[in-house]
Amino acid sequence: MNAYYSTLSGWIIPVTRAMKSLDLDPVKTLEMFDIDPAEVNDPEGRICVESLGNLFTFCNKRVGNRQFNIEVARSFHPSALHALGYAVQSAFSLQEALERVSQYKRVVSNCSNMDTYESGDELIVELVVYRYTDSGRLVLSPDLIESFLATLVQLSRDLVGGDIDPIKIQCTFERSSDDCPVVSEFFNCPIEYGCERNAVVLDLEQAKERAFGNNPAINQLHIEILNKFMSRVDKTNLTYLIESKILEELPMGAPSQADVAKQLGLSLRNLQRKLSEQGTCYKEILDNTRKRLTLSYIKQPHMSISEIGYLVGFSNVANFNRAFRRWEGCAPGEYRHNYLSTNSMVEHIHPRA
Structure with missing residues (x-):
């Protein structure tokens, strides 16, 4: 059938x-x-x-x-x-x-x-x-x-x-x-x-190139809604369930794989096996979640670099800077400067109504 x-x-x-x-x-x-x-x-x-x-x-x-x-x-x-x-x-x-x-x-x-x-x-x-x-x-x-x-x-x-x-x-x-x-x-x-x-x-x-309707703060809210939706409609995909748990815990520090497994009612070994079957692992999901959140936060000028680091679960700025260089090949401050410079050029060429 x-x-x-x-x-x-x-x-x-x-x-x-x-x-x-x-x-x-x-x-x-x-x-x-x-x-x-x-x-x-x-x-x-x-x-x-x-x-x-x-x-x-x-x-x-x-x-x-x-x-x-x-x-x-x-x-x-x-x-x-x-x-x-x-x-x-x-x-x-x-x-x-x-x-x-x-x-x-x-x-x-x-x-x-x-x-x-x-x-x-x-x-x-x-x-x-x-x-x-x-x-x-x-x-x-x-x-x-x-x-x-x-x-x-x-x-x-x-x-x-x-x-x-x-x-x-x-x-x-x-x-x-x-x-x-x-x-x-x-x-x-x-x-x-x-x-x-x-x-x-x-x-x-x-x-x-930068899209006309981009809005990092609003985009982050939409992603959170999507993750909750996906955890309801696709319960076989652990990635969405795990990412939702990570998002809840990150401001207090990156949750361990064992903690997340316990919250989902799984043994650590069972969680690892299920993720392996889906072609991923906990470390990859955590890293991708941190990266996506960071790139959303860093485009918001009112947030300091150190604040962003803590919000995505890094205990100190040095560790956050190292992770950011691995993700984007430059320091967080340099990335933000380039982003804001591009934004100013776009606003000048395409002023908002």
């Missing part, structure tokens, strides 16, 4: 907007595929991805040229992803935003994984789609894959003010026999079919 694959009900918003713009009846069309429009009102609601894929196939046949895939992407707004969408909007850079989507991909759906990584002067955003266990068929249809890649491109453009095109798009499925000018015009870059991966390839330098 196949597992139930689902996606966030927030996708109903861009889907219905796309249907309206293409003169399709949203209510009747959704009902044809047993999708309840009222699900969009539940922040944690889910819809069957098989039904969604069938809906995309139907709509594309009605409008032609895979136009529906692109129209859904054009109609997308980050708020459709609820807490994850707000965290993305307040991220420091496009790269950080896409890394955040990868980290919390389970919020969006349980149909695939997403990896965001650097390769030379490129930033690769790769969608790794799961397969049904009985048939080996991909859980996501080519239409859904193409629309999701287009949505990532639309999101990227929104975050940096529209002035960005991918270097290329890569798809595992074969090129359609239909001519698709709408798809080509939207991506505005080479599209490669029959590849080994589904991916959006971006210019790394552009992806590292």
Whole structure:
């Protein structure tokens, strides 16, 4: 028996907007595929991805040229992803935003994984789609894959003010026999079919530039909400549970692995084994949590360097400085100076209303 694959009900918003713009009846069309429009009102609601894929196939046949895939992407707004969408909007850079989507991909759906990584002067955003266990068929249809890649491109453009095109798009499925000018015009870059991966390839330098909506203080609040959400919906993933415990304890000092295991009702050996099965370890989770918190705090000028060090669990400033140099290759004060200098330049060029 196949597992139930689902996606966030927030996708109903861009889907219905796309249907309206293409003169399709949203209510009747959704009902044809047993999708309840009222699900969009539940922040944690889910819809069957098989039904969604069938809906995309139907709509594309009605409008032609895979136009529906692109129209859904054009109609997308980050708020459709609820807490994850707000965290993305307040991220420091496009790269950080896409890394955040990868980290919390389970919020969006349980149909695939997403990896965001650097390769030379490129930033690769790769969608790794799961397969049904009985048939080996991909859980996501080519239409859904193409629309999701287009949505990532639309999101990227929104975050940096529209002035960005991918270097290329890569798809595992074969090129359609239909001519698709709408798809080509939207991506505005080479599209490669029959590849080994589904991916959006971006210019790394552009992806590292500061995003217009970044707000480190607000972003940190959104991440805390996301961790609590993930600890509810994905109880099999210890990373979110452990990070939540670390965040609670850090201002009083970094909690030991044994302490966290006890709080989670696990033996130390059992915790270590479970983390190993997930390809990580406690030290890595602690280090990543400290780093992410530090980079959020250091962008807030009212917080002193020593205060930040204590808040992320270091007993003295020297240890904090050493850890920061390992993370970023420079001292905390130097990093803050560079950040604030960049901020002043952005504000000068793009003054806020």
